[in-house]
Amino acid sequence: MQNQIELPQPTEADVPTKLTYLLIGGGIGAVLALLFAPKSGHELRGDIADVTRKGVDKGREAATQVGAKAGEYIDATKERAADLYSVAADKAGDLADAARDVAARKGDQVSAAIEAGRQAYTEEKRKTELTGPAPHGASAYYERERND
8 A cells, every 4th residue: 555645736726826926936036146146236237137127027927817817717707697697587587477476366366355245235235225224223323424
């Protein structure tokens, strides 16, 4: 049996950070090498300026790459958000349709109940009118209500 050590795999998020550290370390190493190199002041300043320009160029290149990668992430995120919005809108529309159907059915039931109540009232009123006046307690109640 061999003992194997599994190293963690770098994620895409670690790459820009590691690249930045590499560039910073390389720049510091180059500056230190130039400072300790036996050259004249004029040559040393020229070398430092060259290294600085190269570092700036590499930094811009790295920033461009990171920006492009960020753009890809943004585009992917926008697509995913649009997909989620579409699914949510469809589900909301389905729920609204279902709610309308239930409300229409319940509205029909309420309308039917109101119509049945009207018919029962009309029928009772007709029966009362055909049978004559109500007992004396009931008529007094109706008379008071009309006078108010």
